[in-house]
Amino acid sequence: MIDTLIFVFSQPFMQRALVGGIVICLCAALLGVSLVLKRYSMIGDGLSHVGFGAVVVASALNFAPVAVAIPVVVAAAFLLLRLGENSTVKADAAVALVSTGSLAIGVVASSLSSGMNQDFNSYMFGTILGLSESDVWLSIFISVPVLVMFLLFYNKIFAVTFDEAFCEATGVKAKLYNGLVAVLTALIIVLGMRLMGALLISSLVIFPSLTAMRVCATFKGVVICSGIVSVVCFLFGIVASVLFDLPTGASIVIANIIVFVIFFCVGKLVKR
Numbered sequence: 001m002i003d004t005l006i007f008v009f010s011q012p013f014m015q016r017a018l019v020g021g022i023v024i025c026l027c028a029a030l031l032g033v034s035l036v037l038k039r040y041s042m043i044g045d046g047l048s049h050v051g052f053g054a055v056v057v058a059s060a061l062n063f064a065p066v067a068v069a070i071p072v073v074v075a076a077a078f079l080l081l082r083l084g085e086n087s088t089v090k091a092d093a094a095v096a097l098v099s100t101g102s103l104a105i106g107v108v109a110s111s112l113s114s115g116m117n118q119d120f121n122s123y124m125f126g127t128i129l130g131l132s133e134s135d136v137w138l139s140i141f142i143s144v145p146v147l148v149m150f151l152l153f154y155n156k157i158f159a160v161t162f163d164e165a166f167c168e169a170t171g172v173k174a175k176l177y178n179g180l181v182a183v184l185t186a187l188i189i190v191l192g193m194r195l196m197g198a199l200l201i202s203s204l205v206i207f208p209s210l211t212a213m214r215v216c217a218t219f220k221g222v223v224i225c226s227g228i229v230s231v232v233c234f235l236f237g238i239v240a241s242v243l244f245d246l247p248t249g250a251s252i253v254i255a256n257i258i259v260f261v262i263f264f265c266v267g268k269l270v271k272r
Contacts, residue, residue, distance in 0.1 A: 001243065008242050013131075017195065017248075020136040021234050024192045025252075027139075027146040028204035029230035031185045033223050034161045036209045043080055043182075044202035046095035046102075047189045050076040052198035053106035055123050060109045065123075066135075069190045076102070077182035126197030126249035135191055142187045149180065150223065158219050196249040204230060207256035214260070214267035233259055 008014055028044075035041055051073045058068035080094050131139075150157060156177060159167050164174040185205070192201045212225035237252030244251075 005239065005242060014242075016131045016133060016136050017238065020131040020139045020191070021195050021238065022231055023136075023139040023143045024188055024195060025204055025208075025230040025234040026227050027143050027184070027188050028192065028201075029208035029226040030146055030150055030223060031181055031188065032205035033209040033212075033219075033226055034157060034181055035185065035205060036213075037161050040080075041206045042095045042202065043077070044185065044189055044205035046080060046099035047073050047077055047186055048193060048198040048201045049099035049106075050102040051190050051193050052123055053102035053104075053109070055193070056106040057109045060112065066190060069193075070187060073186040073190050074183050077186040078179065081178060081182055122197075123193050124198050125247065126193070126195050126200065131194050135194065139191050142184065142191070145180075146184050146188075149184075153177075154220070161219070196252065200249040200253050203253045203256060207253070207260060208233070211256070211260045211263045214263040215270065229256075229259055229263075 009018070032041070032044070035043055051069045054069040054072040055065040058065045076098055080098060156167070156172055159170075159172060160174045160177045164178075167174040188204075189201055192204060195201075196204060208226035208230035209222060211229050212222045216222045216225050233255040234252055237255040238248060240246060240255065241248040241251040
């Protein structure tokens, strides 16, 4: 078992998956705390479907999939924010409209081109071989503003998360920070699709923060704990996928479920 792990993790593709996966999981968890608390947790699911539709259409037209998907998903993130602010269209309904529409466009584009080929499947379900060296470097580049935002502007992120009206009244540009979170989330979603797949990438946004909230009572505690939980679950999931020949994305999600159940039980015991 140990020899197998040493051999597999010595391969370049696995090293890329480790570095890129850790960065993506960490950033998704940090951004997810604010999104979950603002009840925008399903925005990751909506953006992943938009990303899948954009990738399929780009591939059908012989364009670079990621180069097309990034601006499309970023635009969709701003659209979801604007729709969510509209009292006539609630946030969950906006996500449902955009995600299902984008997924339908992707399926139709796939059927009109060459069908659901292996490359499309990698975006839908994820593949450990999917992260290229450029994806890893882009992940590292995107992680810098995420970490800077939480380290240097922690108080403003905290205030924007819980009371936007107060922030606007005190001069803090809440819409600017919301837009920044949306853009960074969109970028992480596009990059993470290769690792987790469009169907599972939203779990990296939702599970770690919900897990941390079972035992942590402060915003800072939730942020730190969710980042640690996300990275640990990723490592356990990727090891399980290697040892038992399981899909990487599904293994990571199952690891998150197990840890969530453990934290849920611990939280109940602590409250007693």
